[in-house]
Amino acid sequence: MSFAPDRRMRIGALLSGGGSNLPPVFEAMKDPACPYEVVVCISNRPGALGLDRAKAAGIPTITIDHKEYERREAFEDVIQKTLEDHAVDLVITPGFMRILTNSFIAKWPERIINIHPTLLPSFPGLKPHQQAIEAGVKISGCTVHFAVPDVDAGPIIGQAAVPVHDDDIPETLAARVMQAELQLFPRCLQAVAEGRITIKNGRTLIDARPGEFEVFSPAL
Numbered sequence: 001m002s003f004a005p006d007r008r009m010r011i012g013a014l015l016s017g018g019g020s021n022l023p024p025v026f027e028a029m030k031d032p033a034c035p036y037e038v039v040v041c042i043s044n045r046p047g048a049l050g051l052d053r054a055k056a057a058g059i060p061t062i063t064i065d066h067k068e069y070e071r072r073e074a075f076e077d078v079i080q081k082t083l084e085d086h087a088v089d090l091v092i093t094p095g096f097m098r099i100l101t102n103s104f105i106a107k108w109p110e111r112i113i114n115i116h117p118t119l120l121p122s123f124p125g126l127k128p129h130q131q132a133i134e135a136g137v138k139i140s141g142c143t144v145h146f147a148v149p150d151v152d153a154g155p156i157i158g159q160a161a162v163p164v165h166d167d168d169i170p171e172t173l174a175a176r177v178m179q180a181e182l183q184l185f186p187r188c189l190q191a192v193a194e195g196r197i198t199i200k201n202g203r204t205l206i207d208a209r210p211g212e213f214e215v216f217s218p219a220l
């Protein structure tokens with residue numbers, strides 16, 4: 001994927017809750033050399049903590065409550081219009097808990113980036129940490145990927161591994177994985193915004209800098 005090097009990539013964020021992945025993104029944006037900026041945060045849940053985080057960073061926020069729309073398409077039409085009004089180049093969905101329709105995803109080819117807190121393709125969907133613990137894996141982690149019509153699937157941009165401890169419960173594993181997410185997510189956005197990623201046969205080819213994607217959990 002190539003992107004204009006003469007301006008920052010404009011990002012629209014869709015979220016449903018805490019927006020936990022956003023603080024390091026907002027932090028990175030303070031550097032004038034950062035190749036991207038979040039220009040709007042949209043929540044489908046009124047009062048989401050992620051909106052407060054965005055407001056505190058001076059980013060416009062909008063609530064588009066899915067409950068006010070009978071059809072998913074009508075809800076997505078309003079999201080689409082909002083993204084277009086903000087001249088968004090790239091959509092990110094950190095913690096967005098609504099399934100996007102194929103037709104919405106088709107409007108943003110290679111332009112929607114999701115983060116999921118497991119090593120995909122293992123444990124997509126809901127309760128990912130519980131799935132990982134119940135499966136007995138010793139290593140879990142997180143995945144940043146381009147979105148395609150299947151849930152939690154699509155060309156992988158970056159992954160980071162995190163150990164699973166014998167006494168883990170979903171909350172303790174989630175907290176450990178989050179430490180890796182916070183490192184990985186902005187790095188992936190940077191590589192995308194700098195046009196250093198191409199997709200071939202469902203796989204990404206990344207012109208990575210040495211060590212760029214080496215993310216280590218403190219506990220590894």
Ligand code: GRF
Pocket residue numbers: 015016017018019020021050093094095096115116117142178181
């Ligand atoms: C993160 O683990 C992310 O990978 C997943 O949702 C979690 C963040 O949720 N998609 P929230 O933004 O804190 O509600």
